[in-house]
Amino acid sequence: MSDSYWNEEIETMSAKAVERLESERLQTQMEYVYAKSAYFRAQFDKANVKPESFKHRNDLEELPFMEKYEIANSQLEGHLLGINQCASQEDIIRIHATGGTTGRPMRVGWTRRDIADYCEVGSRALWANGCRPTDVVFECMNYNLYAGGVSDHLCFETLGATTIPFGVGNSLRLLEMMNEIQQDISIWATPSYAIRLATLARENGIEPQNIGVRKGFFSGEPGMQVPGYREKIEDSLGLVSFDMYGTGELGMHSGECAHRNNLHYGGTGVVLTELIDPETTKPIPFEEGVIGEFVYTSLRREACPHLRMRSRDLMQVFVEPCPCGRTDFRFKTLGRSDDMFIVKGVNVFPLGVQATLSSMRPKLNGEFQIILDRPPPIDYAPRIIAEVARDVPKEQYDVLISETMAAIANDLNFSTAVELVEEGSISTEKKSQRLIRDY
Ligand SMILES: [Zn+2]
Numbered sequence: 165m166s167d168s169y170w171n172e173e174i175e176t177m178s179a180k181a182v183e184r185l186e187s188e189r190l191q192t193q194m195e196y197v198y199a200k201s202a203y204f205r206a207q208f209d210k211a212n213v214k215p216e217s218f219k220h221r222n223d224l225e226e227l228p229f230m231e232k233y234e235i236a237n238s239q240l241e242g243h244l245l246g247i248n249q250c251a252s253q254e255d256i257i258r259i260h261a262t263g264g265t266t267g268r269p270m271r272v273g274w275t276r277r278d279i280a281d282y283c284e285v286g287s288r289a290l291w292a293n294g295c296r297p298t299d300v301v302f303e304c305m306n307y308n309l310y311a312g313g314v315s316d317h318l319c320f321e322t323l324g325a326t327t328i329p330f331g332v333g334n335s336l337r338l339l340e341m342m343n344e345i346q347q348d349i350s351i352w353a354t355p356s357y358a359i360r361l362a363t364l365a366r367e368n369g370i371e372p373q374n375i376g377v378r379k380g381f382f383s384g385e386p387g388m389q390v391p392g393y394r395e396k397i398e399d400s401l402g403l404v405s406f407d408m409y410g411t412g413e414l415g416m417h418s419g420e421c422a423h424r425n426n427l428h429y430g431g432t433g434v435v436l437t438e439l440i441d442p443e444t445t446k447p448i449p450f451e452e453g454v455i456g457e458f459v460y461t462s463l464r465r466e467a468c469p470h471l472r473m474r475s476r477d478l479m480q481v482f483v484e485p486c487p488c489g490r491t492d493f494r495f496k497t498l499g500r501s502d503d504m505f506i507v508k509g510v511n512v513f514p515l516g517v518q519a520t521l522s523s524m525r526p527k528l529n530g531e532f533q534i535i536l537d538r539p540p541p542i543d544y545a546p547r548i549i550a551e552v553a554r555d556v557p558k559e560q561y562d563v564l565i566s567e568t569m570a571a572i573a574n575d576l577n578f579s580t581a582v583e584l585v586e587e588g589s590i591s592t593e594k595k596s597q598r599l600i601r602d603y
Pocket of ligand 1: 421
């Protein structure tokens with residue numbers, strides 16, 4: 165086995181072979197969901213198709229989309245797992261939660277084989293990230309209810325890394341423990357937690373670079389592809405960072421390789437991903453640089469399968485070969501399709517604004533919020549509140565405001581009304597919410 169891949173056969177498979185594998189598994193999965201679930205049977209009947217007619221991924225286009233709220237609503241009615249439950253209770257061994265659409269966590273069930281698949285695709289992504297059995301990994305995700313805890317933990321264990329289930333909170337104790345260990349260590353966390361850890365270290369007289377964290381595996385928040393943000397993390401802790409992507413419904417499945425040229429799709433053979441135009445819902449062919457929404461269809465899921473489930477996540481896809489030899493497509497997240505807004509015909513993503521503001525370091529620290537004061541059409545200049553670095557004097561604010569507005573107009577092609585605030589003015593809990601529709 166080559167040291168480059170977790171699953172060389174799958175990760176370097178030709179497009180033709182992937183298609184064959186998908187078609188074969190699709191057929192089995194369709195027959196399974198049709199037999200096990202009244203909801204899926206109704207979907208097939210509505211479209212007037214039979215499970216045995218699915219021979220190729222393109223055949224999926226005949227079926228309607230599935231929306232997260234359909235599952236969430238059925239859970240509100242009292243279902244343990246909701247309309248897409250296909251396995252019987254005795255075969256389901258774990259339930260964790262994912263952020264729902266109703267503001268309540270949505271429950272997702274897993275059988276033993278589902279968990280094994282979760283760990284398989286998670287290991288592919290982690291291996292691409294450069295995680296190895298020799299790594300000592302502090303897992304600093306929330307173990308409470310969410311997939312980022314126990315289930316992701318098991319991916320690290322499957323790969324063979326020495327995994328320390330630290331969880332979130334108690335950060336000072338974490339720093340002390342890390343500092344005590346006189347060998348290189350790794351961290352699995354959200355990127356904003358890494359920044360918080362570096363700040364906390366400095367506040368407590370510990371030089372963050374001396375803690376010894378040399379590899380950072382990050383997930384749970386967008387922003388890692390924004391150059392300034394990533395550099396801030398790497399410089400402050402002295403580590404190499406890798407981006408990772410997953411969802412509570414599917415698990416973590418995609419990660420960057422050493423070339424760090426976006427995320428390698430790692431769900432091959434387990435989840436089939438389509439790309440659609442979120443407005444027209446028409447499929448978009450996978451070509452270099454195209455943008456669309458991911459739609460997921462399970463190929464082996466027993467407990468809670470998905471059939472053309474809309475992710476509402478917008479992605480840019482890349483198909484040019486990567487020097488690492490992985491063959492399936494690569495992608496980067498552009499944000500929730502719900503977070504996109506249109507200013508005078510220009511599509512704007514909060515991540516784009518983040519990239520521009522990050523390029524203005526060290527004057528700005530990269531924290532910001534976009535405020536939309538009135539409902540669309542947005543024919544006005546949206547407000548952007550941005551934090552200024554501590555050492556910039558107030559007299560310079562006016563010039564900096566003009567520079568910021570010019571940079572956004574230049575990079576992103578729309579006008580803004582920028583307001584500057586002191587570092588720390590945007591509360592930590594609100595930091596992940598970049599877009600506020602204040603109407
Ligand atoms: Zn690669």
